[in-house]
Amino acid sequence: MKMATNQRIAGIRWGARLCARIVIVWAFCIWVVQLSIASAQEPITTPEPGAVVDTSAVSDDAVNAVAASLYCPVCENIPLDVCPTEACIQWREEIRIQLAEGQSEQQIITNFVDRYGDRVVGVPEDPLLRGLSLITPWLIGAVVLVAGVSILIRWRRGQRGTLATTTGTVSTLDDEASYRARLESDLIKRR
Amino acid sequence: MLAEIGLVTIFLAFVAAVYATGAAVLGGQRGSERLVISARNAAIAVFPLLLIATAAMLIALIQQQYQLTYVASVTDPATPLFYRITALWGAQKGSLLFWSVLMSAFTAAAIAMNWRSNHRLMPYVIAYSSAVMAFFIGLVFFFEHPFDRWWWVNSPEGIRAIESMFIPAGAITPPYEWLATEKAHGLNPLLRHFGMIIHPPMLYLGFVGFTIPFAFAMAALASGDLSTNWIKATRRWTLISWIFLTLGLILGGRWAYDVLGWGGYWGWDPVENAAFLPWLIGTAFLHSVMMQEKRGILKVWNMFLVIGTFSAVMFGTFATRSGLIDSVHAFARSPVGMPMFLFWAAITLISIGLILYRWNRGELKDEHQYFDFSQRGNLKVLFSREVLFVFNNIVFVALFVVIFWGSFGAPVITELFLGEEITLGSQYFLQVTPPLFAVMYILMGIAPLSAWGVTSMVRLGRSLVVPLILTAVFMIVFVLGGMASPLALFAYFIVSLAGFVALYEIYRGAAARRTSLNEDWLTALRAVFGRNRRRYGGYIVHLGVTVVGIGVIGSTMFQQETTRTLGRGEVMDFGNYSMRYDHFTEAIAEDGRQMEIADVTVFQQGQEVARLRPRFDVYPDMPMTIAGAHSTLEADYYVLLSGWVEQGRLATFKVYINPLVNLIWWGSLILMLGTFIAAWPAQQVEYTPARAPVAARRQEASA
Known part of the structure; x- marks a missing residue:
């Protein structure tokens, strides 16, 4: 005991x-x-504020490519590129402006994470x-x-140590001949 | 009147469930048949009682009795009859009542059908299933009263409206006009879709169904009858619950695809995952249960899986109903959070405690040695069906773990301990799950060809030849069709191999009969399915999963999307389609929503193939994008109207091409068919009949 x-x-x-x-x-x-x-991680460079940028050259597809890896802050768990709410439309416009300013995808994502926290990305940016x-x-x-x-x-x-006792249970069903034999014997039993 | 009927019947059902639990435990301990019979009757009586309560609620919904707060919260005078009925599960209170009545139906059926065949387990089956029922009916009665009513009470400041189950002193019934205009809200617009109407009942049936295997497993542990009786009794119940859960998941995906407007069917949303988690464990159980039936091994493991499935159901219910994770589905933050959490924790801990107790006493010992490593080298053993089944279980459990961690583990831990809210989205899940799904498909391709005990490499290789050749031909077709991605080819290879193996096994079974019994193909096939429904039904399920897999790979890896702004009459080219924007209409629907509709025509090689009407609906504060889709087996051309200016002078369209996405729905149908074949009751012509005549002859002889 x-x-x-x-x-x-x-x-x-x-x-x-x-x-x-x-x-x-x-x-x-x-x-x-x-x-x-x-x-x-690269250091973030923020462009001069206040300057008006021309966003006409930035296509919707370019915006959505960035937005796909961001999550809407209001409607949780909906990717930003497909969310129809007003807040998300504004966020996409912001992405468009930042793209027009020449920022990279990673810079834009980092920027959003800095402002709203790690919940806005699909996998947290914060190393820990x-x-x-x-x-x-x-x-x-x-x-x-x-x-x-x-x-x-x-x-x-x-x-x-206990091998001898178990060998009887081994079956090799997949062999074509024995498979058929077994099938037939089963059929006879059940008829 | 309806409210009173509902209240009284729910209360009586609660009392009956509590009584059944107590009487069954006492009856089981004292060996009193009378008490157990009484418990059985009480447990079965819960069902008609709750049915009356549910009928009362349905009548209230149809008759527009807005004095009931629930009726007012999910319907309004503009709601059509169909949605009045489905509003029963449109919000928390009603859906909990609905859930309880489904659970009581399952319980009553399981008790009635197994009363004779599993008599020894019955007291504990009744006790556990009634305890679970009592908990949910208690939730309905004490926390989420579906029969609360609006009352007008005179107070110094004038008339006040209050919500109460009982009539407050001096209260009067508010006038109908006030109720209908001030209090009645329609059903959440997102829920007005066919998929959303059937999806919750299917999911609930799947969820509550798993109560039965759980109750049987716990009964086996509690009574000490740990033979395969409980497994035999529950296998079909598990399969039935599994069908419903699968159907619920698929319908949910279809609903998301049609209504949520993001071009996909599975978003790895925590609430979707909450329903997927029990499915994974349940599927693992459906496989490993064969090991216990055929070989008498993995008893402890099977117990863990049954309890794990039920625990996952309870956890999913708790997570979605308590608002633990907010999302589209989580329709309420509610007072039921804490009781549900405690119930889940208690059920799980008690179950695990019971398993450990029996395990420690050596009562869950395996009847055979697991693997025979003695002869012919270890590799053969590694490819035995036992080992492959163990791997299958490891894969399902690993999928469970990573999906659980992503949906609940990591977000909850970081919020609790690091004070940081995080989202793990599809980026996470598409990193961690594909390797596991790949292993799952590889096992699906090999395991059906392996034998119990040992499988020699030569034999395994020989039986793989035909499926491999077929798969290779299939791959050549893919490559000739322009597929260049090696990753996609690998994925298609392992998935289609699994399908061809299933087909080949069915063929082998029929061919063996054909040559030995000279039957024609049709008779042979029918006989093969008839004699071993489980095995061949299982192969059909594998075939369905293969077709689904091909659809998932196609629509995930090769989805194309673009957003374009078009003027009227303008044409855009995308993929091998072109699309012309024709008209723009604004309309107001019967239920008050504002609809913006674009008419577009889709062409392929200059030929018109479809006219679509993508829509943007606005309810007072909820926008909805309803896609227009041109579906073929090859691909869906899926169009969303995402913006417009000046009454549609310019309209912005988001267009997706989803290759092979329809295979998901077709594969699901095949999967359903296979499950029905496997679950269909077999004719009782097992090996036993020989015994009875012998016994009878002996009796005759002695007489």
Whole structure:
């Protein structure tokens, strides 16, 4: 009894250590991704305010190409390029002006994020949030995969001793001949 | 009068559900058949009671009794009869009542149909399903009263209108004119679409249906009868719920495509995802349940999947109904948030606790060794059906995890702990889900050809030859058709391989019968489907999923869009279509919305192919863009009217070409057909009949 309790405590400790390690790896990955994104971001150049720009050369398609990666602030989760509300029409006009001023797509997006926060883009621009969003699902996937493989390996080890008993259950249905034979015998049984 | 009837019946239904829960638990513990029968009767009685309440609400909606606040909130005198009826599920209160009545119908049917065959599980099935019903009826009765009424009360400042379930002291019924003009609002215009009318009932049927497998799984855990009985009893219920959920998802997509005006059918909106999550886990369960039936393994895992599905249903319901994430669908921030959250958390924790308890006692041990690694090398085992099914489950669960994280995990965590609101949109989902979907399709192509136990590479390869050749031919057609993207070709390759494997397996089954029994093709095919509906129905489902996949790849990877402003009579060229802008009309519809309609003619190679009328509707504060679409199997030419000046002198059109998008709808129909075949009750000519005569003969002999 006491042994079982000790074993259980050891198991819990082992589990806790494993969880802690996973969390550390998680945090480390996010940190690395954050650093790499942060160093890759260009500084923003804002053009002179007040100047009137001619937007006639900017096509709707060019505006929508930028707007597709932005999200409307009012109607949540609707991409800006397809939202019919007044607010979104204004935002698209703003994009048109900024394009006419010669800003790049990334600059315009960064500009909107600076003013309204990371909720206006489909994947956060902020390095920490971006890392958190994109790293976590892959890490969870990796943990699941490692767990799956380790369970497979444990089964394998556990089974080396008890092999003889299980061989009877193996079937090789996909062989054409045996498949047909089995089908026929089933048919006879059911008739 | 209707309000009183509704109130009383809902209250009685609540009492009956609570009583059924208690009596079933007591009856189960004491082994009292009388108590269990009483619990059964109470649980079944919930259904007619709620049916009366729902009928009362429907009559109120049809008779325009605007004194009921719910009726006034979803209809007005201009609402046509059809939308009066569907307004039953047009907003939170009514839809919760509707949800409860559907749940009670499922529960009554499941209890009645399994009463004899699964008698041992029954007390706990009744207890769990009634507890879930009691919770939802309680929500209706205590938090979201659908039968609240408007009253006029005299106060020092004059007459005041108040909402109350019961008549306040000295209150009078407000006059009809006041109610109809001041209080009655029409149904949310976005919901006035055929897809939106059927989509919620289908989704609800899917959702509430999963209560039955859950109740059976919990009953198995609670009673200790952990044989495959519960699996056998619930498989068909799971399949039926799965059909409805699938149909609900597809109709929702169709509605978005027709009404939301963004040229797509799936926006990775959190509310869409909330309905997709239970589907993923439910699909994983439908596959892994075969492992338990055929091999007696993965018992714990199946329990987790059933409970996970129900938990995902509860979570989705909570997330969409509480306003946890705002979007088009989330029609109300409401007081039900906290109770729903607590119920979801409690149900999930109790279920997991019960599994761990039984697992710890060694009662969920597998009947066989999982995999035989002994002979003929490990690779063969890796391609055994068991291992491939495990991979299938891992893929579905991984999809669940990444979609859950994107829709709820990351946004909620960052808002709670970092104080930052974020959106994870299609950019996120299109990064993380395609690899997983690709693995899913690859498994769909290999697993049906594998055998239980071990599959030798040679045999697997041999059975893959024909499907591979067919797929290669298919690919050549694609390349000759001008497809140059290697990524798209790879995607089409794995998807169509899965389809050809399904077709080939059906062919093999029929061919085997044809040669051995000299049947003609039609008889052989019918017999193959008749003898093993699950297997061959499943292949048809795979075929449907393949067709859907081809449509999704085409419409996602090759969608073209442009926005152009045209004058009257002007023609624009786009893709291999051209479009002429003809007229512009303004009109006011019966229900009061202002409509701006553009008439356009679409040409292909100089030939007129369609006249379309894209529309822009404005309700008092809600604009809606209704697309005009020219649909062919090859592509949809989808036109939106996105702006105009000076009574339509110039009009701006947003045009999409969505290649192969119609395959999604056709594939869905194939999928439905397959599911019906798989769910159709098989004739009871199993191997058992031999036993009865033997027993009878023995009796005769002894007598």
